[in-house]
Amino acid sequence: MAKTTRDPESRHRIVRAAWRLVGKQGVPATTVRGIAVEAGVSTGSVTHYFEDKAEIMSSVLRYNNRLMAERIGKSIGRATGLAAVERIAQAMLPLDNERLRTWNVLIAFWGQSGAWAHIDQRSPDSGYGGLRMLVIEAFADARRAGELPSDTTPAHEAERLLVLVFGLSLMAGGFPALLGNVARRSRTMLAEHIAALRTKENV
Incomplete structure:
Protein backbone atom coordinates (compact mmCIF):
# COMPACT_ATOMS: atom_id res chain seq x y z
CA MET A 1 0.00 0.00 0.00
CA ALA A 2 1.10 3.57 -0.65
CA LYS A 3 2.03 5.75 2.30
CA THR A 4 -0.61 7.73 4.16
CA THR A 5 -1.73 10.71 2.09
CA ARG A 6 -0.58 13.97 3.65
CA ASP A 7 -1.79 16.38 1.00
CA PRO A 8 -4.89 15.36 -1.01
CA GLU A 9 -4.34 18.27 -3.41
CA SER A 10 -0.85 17.03 -4.31
CA ARG A 11 -2.22 13.55 -4.92
CA HIS A 12 -4.96 14.97 -7.12
CA ARG A 13 -2.41 16.98 -9.11
CA ILE A 14 -0.50 13.78 -9.83
CA VAL A 15 -3.67 11.98 -10.93
CA ARG A 16 -4.61 14.88 -13.20
CA ALA A 17 -1.14 14.85 -14.74
CA ALA A 18 -1.34 11.11 -15.36
CA TRP A 19 -4.84 11.56 -16.80
CA ARG A 20 -3.54 14.11 -19.32
CA LEU A 21 -0.66 11.87 -20.37
CA VAL A 22 -2.85 8.78 -20.78
CA GLY A 23 -5.21 10.79 -22.98
CA LYS A 24 -2.34 11.96 -25.18
CA GLN A 25 -0.10 8.90 -25.41
CA GLY A 26 -1.91 5.89 -23.95
CA VAL A 27 -1.28 3.70 -20.92
CA PRO A 28 1.91 1.82 -21.98
CA ALA A 29 3.80 5.03 -22.86
CA THR A 30 2.85 6.77 -19.62
CA THR A 31 5.65 6.27 -17.09
CA VAL A 32 6.04 7.25 -13.45
CA ARG A 33 8.86 9.58 -14.42
CA GLY A 34 6.77 11.16 -17.16
CA ILE A 35 3.92 11.68 -14.73
CA ALA A 36 6.27 13.38 -12.29
CA VAL A 37 7.51 15.75 -15.01
CA GLU A 38 3.95 16.53 -16.13
CA ALA A 39 2.87 17.20 -12.54
CA GLY A 40 5.94 19.28 -11.78
CA VAL A 41 7.02 17.07 -8.88
CA SER A 42 9.78 14.58 -8.17
CA THR A 43 9.48 10.86 -8.85
CA GLY A 44 9.73 10.38 -5.11
CA SER A 45 6.62 12.51 -4.63
CA VAL A 46 4.70 10.23 -6.99
CA THR A 47 5.82 7.06 -5.20
CA HIS A 48 4.93 8.66 -1.87
CA TYR A 49 1.26 8.59 -2.85
CA PHE A 50 1.18 5.52 -5.09
CA GLU A 51 2.69 2.08 -4.70
CA ASP A 52 3.28 1.59 -8.42
CA LYS A 53 2.10 2.54 -11.90
CA ALA A 54 -0.87 0.15 -11.69
CA GLU A 55 -2.24 2.03 -8.69
CA ILE A 56 -1.82 5.34 -10.50
CA MET A 57 -3.65 4.00 -13.54
CA SER A 58 -6.51 2.74 -11.40
CA SER A 59 -6.80 6.21 -9.88
CA VAL A 60 -6.78 7.77 -13.35
CA LEU A 61 -9.58 5.48 -14.47
CA ARG A 62 -11.65 6.26 -11.37
CA TYR A 63 -11.07 9.96 -11.92
CA ASN A 64 -12.12 9.70 -15.55
CA ASN A 65 -15.25 7.76 -14.60
CA ARG A 66 -16.08 10.40 -12.01
CA LEU A 67 -15.75 13.21 -14.57
CA MET A 68 -18.18 11.46 -16.88
CA ALA A 69 -20.59 10.63 -14.04
CA GLU A 70 -20.62 14.23 -12.82
CA ARG A 71 -21.29 15.51 -16.32
CA ILE A 72 -24.16 13.05 -16.75
CA GLY A 73 -25.62 13.95 -13.36
CA LYS A 74 -25.62 17.67 -14.17
CA SER A 75 -27.15 17.00 -17.56
CA ILE A 76 -30.01 14.87 -16.23
CA GLY A 77 -31.14 17.34 -13.59
CA ARG A 78 -34.74 16.46 -12.76
CA ALA A 79 -35.48 14.85 -16.12
CA THR A 80 -37.03 11.39 -16.20
CA GLY A 81 -37.95 8.82 -18.83
CA LEU A 82 -36.92 9.47 -22.41
CA ALA A 83 -35.88 13.02 -21.56
CA ALA A 84 -33.36 11.56 -19.11
CA VAL A 85 -32.23 9.01 -21.69
CA GLU A 86 -31.56 11.79 -24.18
CA ARG A 87 -29.68 13.92 -21.65
CA ILE A 88 -27.52 10.98 -20.57
CA ALA A 89 -26.55 10.30 -24.17
CA GLN A 90 -25.87 13.97 -24.90
CA ALA A 91 -23.63 14.22 -21.84
CA MET A 92 -21.64 11.18 -22.95
CA LEU A 93 -21.05 12.16 -26.57
CA PRO A 94 -17.68 13.85 -27.32
CA LEU A 95 -19.21 17.12 -28.47
CA ASP A 96 -16.24 19.25 -27.36
CA ASN A 97 -12.56 18.86 -26.54
CA GLU A 98 -13.07 18.28 -22.81
CA ARG A 99 -15.47 15.41 -23.45
CA LEU A 100 -13.17 14.05 -26.13
CA ARG A 101 -10.36 13.90 -23.57
CA THR A 102 -12.43 11.72 -21.24
CA TRP A 103 -13.20 9.40 -24.14
CA ASN A 104 -9.55 9.25 -25.21
CA GLY A 111 -7.75 -3.99 -22.82
CA GLN A 112 -6.04 -2.85 -19.61
CA SER A 113 -7.68 -5.54 -17.46
CA GLY A 114 -5.59 -4.86 -14.36
CA ALA A 115 -6.94 -1.36 -13.88
CA TRP A 116 -10.52 -2.42 -14.55
CA ALA A 117 -10.24 -5.29 -12.07
CA HIS A 118 -9.02 -2.85 -9.43
CA ILE A 119 -11.99 -0.58 -10.14
CA ASP A 120 -14.47 -3.46 -9.99
CA GLN A 121 -13.15 -4.59 -6.60
CA ARG A 122 -13.37 -1.15 -5.01
CA SER A 123 -16.36 0.35 -6.81
CA PRO A 124 -18.46 -2.33 -8.53
CA ASP A 125 -21.17 0.19 -9.43
CA SER A 126 -18.80 2.58 -11.21
CA GLY A 127 -17.74 2.58 -14.83
CA TYR A 128 -19.75 0.76 -17.47
CA GLY A 129 -21.81 -1.27 -15.00
CA GLY A 130 -23.08 1.80 -13.20
CA LEU A 131 -23.72 3.64 -16.46
CA ARG A 132 -25.66 0.71 -17.89
CA MET A 133 -27.88 0.53 -14.79
CA LEU A 134 -28.56 4.27 -14.98
CA VAL A 135 -29.71 4.01 -18.60
CA ILE A 136 -31.79 0.91 -17.87
CA GLU A 137 -33.58 2.76 -15.05
CA ALA A 138 -34.30 5.70 -17.36
CA PHE A 139 -35.83 3.38 -19.95
CA ALA A 140 -37.83 1.62 -17.23
CA ASP A 141 -39.19 5.01 -16.12
CA ALA A 142 -40.13 5.78 -19.72
CA ARG A 143 -42.00 2.49 -19.99
CA ARG A 144 -43.86 3.10 -16.72
CA ALA A 145 -44.80 6.60 -17.89
CA GLY A 146 -46.27 5.23 -21.12
CA GLU A 147 -43.58 6.77 -23.31
CA LEU A 148 -42.67 3.29 -24.56
CA PRO A 149 -44.77 0.18 -25.23
CA SER A 150 -45.36 -2.07 -22.23
CA ASP A 151 -43.39 -4.90 -23.85
CA THR A 152 -40.22 -2.78 -24.15
CA THR A 153 -37.16 -4.38 -22.57
CA PRO A 154 -35.21 -1.61 -20.78
CA ALA A 155 -31.93 -3.56 -20.75
CA HIS A 156 -32.10 -4.16 -24.50
CA GLU A 157 -32.88 -0.52 -25.26
CA ALA A 158 -30.10 0.61 -22.93
CA GLU A 159 -27.57 -1.55 -24.72
CA ARG A 160 -28.73 -0.32 -28.13
CA LEU A 161 -28.27 3.27 -27.01
CA LEU A 162 -24.86 2.61 -25.48
CA VAL A 163 -23.66 0.86 -28.64
CA LEU A 164 -24.65 3.96 -30.61
CA VAL A 165 -22.95 6.34 -28.18
CA PHE A 166 -19.80 4.24 -27.85
CA GLY A 167 -19.52 3.86 -31.62
CA LEU A 168 -19.85 7.58 -32.26
CA SER A 169 -17.40 8.35 -29.47
CA LEU A 170 -14.87 5.85 -30.80
CA MET A 171 -15.09 7.55 -34.18
CA ALA A 172 -14.35 10.93 -32.62
CA GLY A 173 -11.49 9.51 -30.55
CA GLY A 174 -9.93 7.93 -33.61
CA PHE A 175 -10.18 11.08 -35.72
CA PRO A 176 -9.88 14.10 -33.39
CA ALA A 177 -9.39 16.46 -36.34
CA LEU A 178 -12.92 15.59 -37.41
CA LEU A 179 -14.44 16.40 -34.00
CA GLY A 180 -16.71 19.14 -35.33
CA ASN A 181 -18.07 16.94 -38.12
CA VAL A 182 -18.47 13.94 -35.82
CA ALA A 183 -20.23 16.10 -33.22
CA ARG A 184 -22.78 17.28 -35.78
CA ARG A 185 -23.40 13.76 -37.04
CA SER A 186 -23.64 12.49 -33.48
CA ARG A 187 -26.32 15.02 -32.59
CA THR A 188 -28.27 14.10 -35.71
CA MET A 189 -28.05 10.34 -35.14
CA LEU A 190 -28.97 10.67 -31.48
CA ALA A 191 -31.95 12.86 -32.32
CA GLU A 192 -33.11 10.31 -34.90
CA HIS A 193 -32.74 7.46 -32.41
CA ILE A 194 -34.70 9.26 -29.69
CA ALA A 195 -37.37 10.31 -32.19
CA ALA A 196 -37.76 6.69 -33.28
CA LEU A 197 -38.17 5.65 -29.65
CA ARG A 198 -40.83 8.31 -29.09
CA THR A 199 -42.89 6.97 -32.00
CA LYS A 200 -42.90 3.40 -30.67
CA GLU A 201 -45.91 3.96 -28.47
CA ASN A 202 -47.89 5.22 -31.46
CA VAL A 203 -47.07 2.27 -33.71
Whole structure:
Protein backbone atom coordinates (compact mmCIF):
# COMPACT_ATOMS: atom_id res chain seq x y z
CA MET A 1 0.00 0.00 0.00
CA ALA A 2 1.10 3.57 -0.65
CA LYS A 3 2.03 5.75 2.30
CA THR A 4 -0.61 7.73 4.16
CA THR A 5 -1.73 10.71 2.09
CA ARG A 6 -0.58 13.97 3.65
CA ASP A 7 -1.79 16.38 1.00
CA PRO A 8 -4.89 15.36 -1.01
CA GLU A 9 -4.34 18.27 -3.41
CA SER A 10 -0.85 17.03 -4.31
CA ARG A 11 -2.22 13.55 -4.92
CA HIS A 12 -4.96 14.97 -7.12
CA ARG A 13 -2.41 16.98 -9.11
CA ILE A 14 -0.50 13.78 -9.83
CA VAL A 15 -3.67 11.98 -10.93
CA ARG A 16 -4.61 14.88 -13.20
CA ALA A 17 -1.14 14.85 -14.74
CA ALA A 18 -1.34 11.11 -15.36
CA TRP A 19 -4.84 11.56 -16.80
CA ARG A 20 -3.54 14.11 -19.32
CA LEU A 21 -0.66 11.87 -20.37
CA VAL A 22 -2.85 8.78 -20.78
CA GLY A 23 -5.21 10.79 -22.98
CA LYS A 24 -2.34 11.96 -25.18
CA GLN A 25 -0.10 8.90 -25.41
CA GLY A 26 -1.91 5.89 -23.95
CA VAL A 27 -1.28 3.70 -20.92
CA PRO A 28 1.91 1.82 -21.98
CA ALA A 29 3.80 5.03 -22.86
CA THR A 30 2.85 6.77 -19.62
CA THR A 31 5.65 6.27 -17.09
CA VAL A 32 6.04 7.25 -13.45
CA ARG A 33 8.86 9.58 -14.42
CA GLY A 34 6.77 11.16 -17.16
CA ILE A 35 3.92 11.68 -14.73
CA ALA A 36 6.27 13.38 -12.29
CA VAL A 37 7.51 15.75 -15.01
CA GLU A 38 3.95 16.53 -16.13
CA ALA A 39 2.87 17.20 -12.54
CA GLY A 40 5.94 19.28 -11.78
CA VAL A 41 7.02 17.07 -8.88
CA SER A 42 9.78 14.58 -8.17
CA THR A 43 9.48 10.86 -8.85
CA GLY A 44 9.73 10.38 -5.11
CA SER A 45 6.62 12.51 -4.63
CA VAL A 46 4.70 10.23 -6.99
CA THR A 47 5.82 7.06 -5.20
CA HIS A 48 4.93 8.66 -1.87
CA TYR A 49 1.26 8.59 -2.85
CA PHE A 50 1.18 5.52 -5.09
CA GLU A 51 2.69 2.08 -4.70
CA ASP A 52 3.28 1.59 -8.42
CA LYS A 53 2.10 2.54 -11.90
CA ALA A 54 -0.87 0.15 -11.69
CA GLU A 55 -2.24 2.03 -8.69
CA ILE A 56 -1.82 5.34 -10.50
CA MET A 57 -3.65 4.00 -13.54
CA SER A 58 -6.51 2.74 -11.40
CA SER A 59 -6.80 6.21 -9.88
CA VAL A 60 -6.78 7.77 -13.35
CA LEU A 61 -9.58 5.48 -14.47
CA ARG A 62 -11.65 6.26 -11.37
CA TYR A 63 -11.07 9.96 -11.92
CA ASN A 64 -12.12 9.70 -15.55
CA ASN A 65 -15.25 7.76 -14.60
CA ARG A 66 -16.08 10.40 -12.01
CA LEU A 67 -15.75 13.21 -14.57
CA MET A 68 -18.18 11.46 -16.88
CA ALA A 69 -20.59 10.63 -14.04
CA GLU A 70 -20.62 14.23 -12.82
CA ARG A 71 -21.29 15.51 -16.32
CA ILE A 72 -24.16 13.05 -16.75
CA GLY A 73 -25.62 13.95 -13.36
CA LYS A 74 -25.62 17.67 -14.17
CA SER A 75 -27.15 17.00 -17.56
CA ILE A 76 -30.01 14.87 -16.23
CA GLY A 77 -31.14 17.34 -13.59
CA ARG A 78 -34.74 16.46 -12.76
CA ALA A 79 -35.48 14.85 -16.12
CA THR A 80 -37.03 11.39 -16.20
CA GLY A 81 -37.95 8.82 -18.83
CA LEU A 82 -36.92 9.47 -22.41
CA ALA A 83 -35.88 13.02 -21.56
CA ALA A 84 -33.36 11.56 -19.11
CA VAL A 85 -32.23 9.01 -21.69
CA GLU A 86 -31.56 11.79 -24.18
CA ARG A 87 -29.68 13.92 -21.65
CA ILE A 88 -27.52 10.98 -20.57
CA ALA A 89 -26.55 10.30 -24.17
CA GLN A 90 -25.87 13.97 -24.90
CA ALA A 91 -23.63 14.22 -21.84
CA MET A 92 -21.64 11.18 -22.95
CA LEU A 93 -21.05 12.16 -26.57
CA PRO A 94 -17.68 13.85 -27.32
CA LEU A 95 -19.21 17.12 -28.47
CA ASP A 96 -16.24 19.25 -27.36
CA ASN A 97 -12.56 18.86 -26.54
CA GLU A 98 -13.07 18.28 -22.81
CA ARG A 99 -15.47 15.41 -23.45
CA LEU A 100 -13.17 14.05 -26.13
CA ARG A 101 -10.36 13.90 -23.57
CA THR A 102 -12.43 11.72 -21.24
CA TRP A 103 -13.20 9.40 -24.14
CA ASN A 104 -9.55 9.25 -25.21
CA VAL A 105 -8.64 8.14 -21.70
CA LEU A 106 -11.43 5.58 -21.61
CA ILE A 107 -10.39 4.18 -24.99
CA ALA A 108 -6.77 4.04 -23.81
CA PHE A 109 -7.84 1.74 -20.98
CA TRP A 110 -9.66 -0.75 -23.20
CA GLY A 111 -7.75 -3.99 -22.82
CA GLN A 112 -6.04 -2.85 -19.61
CA SER A 113 -7.68 -5.54 -17.46
CA GLY A 114 -5.59 -4.86 -14.36
CA ALA A 115 -6.94 -1.36 -13.88
CA TRP A 116 -10.52 -2.42 -14.55
CA ALA A 117 -10.24 -5.29 -12.07
CA HIS A 118 -9.02 -2.85 -9.43
CA ILE A 119 -11.99 -0.58 -10.14
CA ASP A 120 -14.47 -3.46 -9.99
CA GLN A 121 -13.15 -4.59 -6.60
CA ARG A 122 -13.37 -1.15 -5.01
CA SER A 123 -16.36 0.35 -6.81
CA PRO A 124 -18.46 -2.33 -8.53
CA ASP A 125 -21.17 0.19 -9.43
CA SER A 126 -18.80 2.58 -11.21
CA GLY A 127 -17.74 2.58 -14.83
CA TYR A 128 -19.75 0.76 -17.47
CA GLY A 129 -21.81 -1.27 -15.00
CA GLY A 130 -23.08 1.80 -13.20
CA LEU A 131 -23.72 3.64 -16.46
CA ARG A 132 -25.66 0.71 -17.89
CA MET A 133 -27.88 0.53 -14.79
CA LEU A 134 -28.56 4.27 -14.98
CA VAL A 135 -29.71 4.01 -18.60
CA ILE A 136 -31.79 0.91 -17.87
CA GLU A 137 -33.58 2.76 -15.05
CA ALA A 138 -34.30 5.70 -17.36
CA PHE A 139 -35.83 3.38 -19.95
CA ALA A 140 -37.83 1.62 -17.23
CA ASP A 141 -39.19 5.01 -16.12
CA ALA A 142 -40.13 5.78 -19.72
CA ARG A 143 -42.00 2.49 -19.99
CA ARG A 144 -43.86 3.10 -16.72
CA ALA A 145 -44.80 6.60 -17.89
CA GLY A 146 -46.27 5.23 -21.12
CA GLU A 147 -43.58 6.77 -23.31
CA LEU A 148 -42.67 3.29 -24.56
CA PRO A 149 -44.77 0.18 -25.23
CA SER A 150 -45.36 -2.07 -22.23
CA ASP A 151 -43.39 -4.90 -23.85
CA THR A 152 -40.22 -2.78 -24.15
CA THR A 153 -37.16 -4.38 -22.57
CA PRO A 154 -35.21 -1.61 -20.78
CA ALA A 155 -31.93 -3.56 -20.75
CA HIS A 156 -32.10 -4.16 -24.50
CA GLU A 157 -32.88 -0.52 -25.26
CA ALA A 158 -30.10 0.61 -22.93
CA GLU A 159 -27.57 -1.55 -24.72
CA ARG A 160 -28.73 -0.32 -28.13
CA LEU A 161 -28.27 3.27 -27.01
CA LEU A 162 -24.86 2.61 -25.48
CA VAL A 163 -23.66 0.86 -28.64
CA LEU A 164 -24.65 3.96 -30.61
CA VAL A 165 -22.95 6.34 -28.18
CA PHE A 166 -19.80 4.24 -27.85
CA GLY A 167 -19.52 3.86 -31.62
CA LEU A 168 -19.85 7.58 -32.26
CA SER A 169 -17.40 8.35 -29.47
CA LEU A 170 -14.87 5.85 -30.80
CA MET A 171 -15.09 7.55 -34.18
CA ALA A 172 -14.35 10.93 -32.62
CA GLY A 173 -11.49 9.51 -30.55
CA GLY A 174 -9.93 7.93 -33.61
CA PHE A 175 -10.18 11.08 -35.72
CA PRO A 176 -9.88 14.10 -33.39
CA ALA A 177 -9.39 16.46 -36.34
CA LEU A 178 -12.92 15.59 -37.41
CA LEU A 179 -14.44 16.40 -34.00
CA GLY A 180 -16.71 19.14 -35.33
CA ASN A 181 -18.07 16.94 -38.12
CA VAL A 182 -18.47 13.94 -35.82
CA ALA A 183 -20.23 16.10 -33.22
CA ARG A 184 -22.78 17.28 -35.78
CA ARG A 185 -23.40 13.76 -37.04
CA SER A 186 -23.64 12.49 -33.48
CA ARG A 187 -26.32 15.02 -32.59
CA THR A 188 -28.27 14.10 -35.71
CA MET A 189 -28.05 10.34 -35.14
CA LEU A 190 -28.97 10.67 -31.48
CA ALA A 191 -31.95 12.86 -32.32
CA GLU A 192 -33.11 10.31 -34.90
CA HIS A 193 -32.74 7.46 -32.41
CA ILE A 194 -34.70 9.26 -29.69
CA ALA A 195 -37.37 10.31 -32.19
CA ALA A 196 -37.76 6.69 -33.28
CA LEU A 197 -38.17 5.65 -29.65
CA ARG A 198 -40.83 8.31 -29.09
CA THR A 199 -42.89 6.97 -32.00
CA LYS A 200 -42.90 3.40 -30.67
CA GLU A 201 -45.91 3.96 -28.47
CA ASN A 202 -47.89 5.22 -31.46
CA VAL A 203 -47.07 2.27 -33.71
